[in-house]
Amino acid sequence: MFGRAPKKSDNTRYYEILGVSKEASQDELKRAYKKAAIKNHPDKGGDPEKFKELAQAYEVLSDPEKRQIYDEYGEDALKEGMGGGGAGHDPFDIFSELFGGGFGGGSRGRRQKRGEDLVHPLKVSLEDLYVGITKKLSLTRNVICSKCSGKGSKSGASMKCAGCQGSGMKVTIRHLGPSMIQQMQQPCNECKGTGEAIDPSDRCEECKGEKVVPEKKVLQVVVEKGMKNGQKITFPGEADEAPETITGDIVFVIQQREHPKFIRKGDDLFYEHTLTLTEALCGFQFALTHLDGRKLLIKSNPGEVVKPDSYKAINDEGMPVYQRPFMRGKLYLHFNVEFPDSLTDEQRRSLLAVLPQKVNNELTDMEIDECEETTLHDVNIEEEMRRRQAQARSQEAYDEDEEMHGPGGGQRVQCAQQ
Ligand SMILES: [Zn+2]
Ligand SMILES: [Zn+2]
Numbered sequence: 001m002f003g004r005a006p007k008k009s010d011n012t013r014y015y016e017i018l019g020v021s022k023e024a025s026q027d028e029l030k031r032a033y034k035k036a037a038i039k040n041h042p043d044k045g046g047d048p049e050k051f052k053e054l055a056q057a058y059e060v061l062s063d064p065e066k067r068q069i070y071d072e073y074g075e076d077a078l079k080e081g082m083g084g085g086g087a088g089h090d091p092f093d094i095f096s097e098l099f100g101g102g103f104g105g106g107s108r109g110r111r112q113k114r115g116e117d118l119v120h121p122l123k124v125s126l127e128d129l130y131v132g133i134t135k136k137l138s139l140t141r142n143v144i145c146s147k148c149s150g151k152g153s154k155s156g157a158s159m160k161c162a163g164c165q166g167s168g169m170k171v172t173i174r175h176l177g178p179s180m181i182q183q184m185q186q187p188c189n190e191c192k193g194t195g196e197a198i199d200p201s202d203r204c205e206e207c208k209g210e211k212v213v214p215e216k217k218v219l220q221v222v223v224e225k226g227m228k229n230g231q232k233i234t235f236p237g238e239a240d241e242a243p244e245t246i247t248g249d250i251v252f253v254i255q256q257r258e259h260p261k262f263i264r265k266g267d268d269l270f271y272e273h274t275l276t277l278t279e280a281l282c283g284f285q286f287a288l289t290h291l292d293g294r295k296l297l298i299k300s301n302p303g304e305v306v307k308p309d310s311y312k313a314i315n316d317e318g319m320p321v322y323q324r325p326f327m328r329g330k331l332y333l334h335f336n337v338e339f340p341d342s343l344t345d346e347q348r349r350s351l352l353a354v355l356p357q358k359v360n361n362e363l364t365d366m367e368i369d370e371c372e373e374t375t376l377h378d379v380n381i382e383e384e385m386r387r388r389q390a391q392a393r394s395q396e397a398y399d400e401d402e403e404m405h406g407p408g409g410g411q412r413v414q415c416a417q418q
Contacts, residue, residue, distance in 0.1 A: 010074035014057035022071070026062065033058040034236045038249065055092075115248040118239040122252040124223055126259040130291035130319060132225040136218055139250075142240040143215045145207035150243040152211040153202040161197040163190030211243050221252055226267070226322035229256040262291065267329030268318045273298075274336040280306045290317065298333065308337040 015022050018032045036054050040046035060066045118141075124133070144150040152158065160166035168191065174182045187193030203209035221233055231254045239248035256264070263270040269291075275284055284306075285299035296317065300306060311332055318329025343351070352358075363371075 011071055014061055017053050017057040029061050038236050112244055112246055114246045115239055115242055117248040117251050119251045121255045123255050123257055125257050126262055127291045128223055129227055133223045135221045137221055138218045140214050140216050142212040144241045145204060145211055145213045147206035148204035150211045152204055152209045153198045154204055155202050158196040158198050161191035161195055164188035166195040168193040168195035225320040225325055227254055229254055264319060267321050270332045270334060272334045274338055275306060277337060277339050280337040306335050310335050
């Protein structure tokens with residue numbers, strides 16, 4: 001139909017830009033575009049080129065006819081079909097169609113403000129992040145009253161707020177002293193800063209003039225395998241609605257609860273295991289229950305001695321990699337070895353009989369005579385280190401004090417990072 005050989009190579013880019021499969025439904029396309037467009041909106045500091053590309057891709061794929069042409073003949077065919085000019089529409093218009101406005105970027109003359117994002121922490125276990133989970137969360141949010149379409153009145157009319165004469169702001173004056181006043185400007189409390197009022201008899205019965213009504217909503221939050229602590233799951237445009245406001249997002253921030261046995265570092269897992277001295281020397285085996293309930297048999301190689309504070313790793317038993325479900329990190333095993341506190345004479349004799357011979361470093365009586373006697377005390381080295389650090393800190397504070405009061409003292413620029 002375009003008088004050219006079908007070209008199959010260039011008909012996936014738009015799908016890639018939106019991050020959807022070629023089989024994506026209109027709904028999926030819309031969602032993918034919404035999410036990406038919000039993220040890349042220039043008014044929010046996004047890349048304008050990327051924003052344009054997204055709009056272009058969405059414009060084509062959301063139109064079944066254009067999509068078919070694109071699928072069959074690729075991007076170039078579309079450009080010809082659309083009359084040479086290429087993607088025709090303003091990316092901001094495409095965005096507005098879905099969201100009903102921009103982000104209030106002054107340069108584009110759109111003054112609509114953006115509602116606040118609702119940010120919730122989402123507590124999950126390491127098991128949840130390992131296997132993935134869908135959490136149902138119910139919440140109440142404000143939606144535009146459908147009865148009055150967000151006007152707040154039956155007639156759709158509104159009047160100027162008497163409290164602020166329609167400005168939305170109120171100036172209050174406080175007398176601080178005989179000749180001192182403080183002038184403060186605050187949003188008007190009577191109209192909540194909107195500047196308008198609704199006649200009591202004209203109030204919408206549904207929302208009592210509030211323009212919005214609370215609505216219960218259940219959100220299905222999909223925690224995908226391999227997601228990380230601090231990662232955000234965003235529901236674009238699902239926060240509180242308000243008239244003439246672009247609805248903000250609901251954002252869940254993953255907070256991983258600490259696990260008693262496993263520690264996660266990136267895509268790797270660390271597992272600490274304590275061996276007895278006998279196990280460390282003569283071999284061991286134990287069953288390790290993984291985060292999905294599988295039991296892994298962990299055993300030493302025959303004849304192998306495990307040293308204290310040593311590590312071993314099992315490939316592909318770490319965390320699943322986010323959105324690459326077949327890739328996994330490593331599982332590191334950290335071995336401690338528990339030594340006995342003391343040995344009996346008999347144990348010592350038996351050990352001497354089997355262990356490698358002591359190196360011949362026996363001192364002669366004369367050499368001993370030349371040495372001074374010492375006593376070895378038990379110490380808790382961590383505590384000792386803490387005490388040293390505390391001492392060093394108090395010394396530092398003392399030094400700083402000296403400087404503060406030194407010549408030219410008073411103020412000193414301090415580095416924020418120390
Ligand atoms: Zn007012
Ligand atoms: Zn209403």
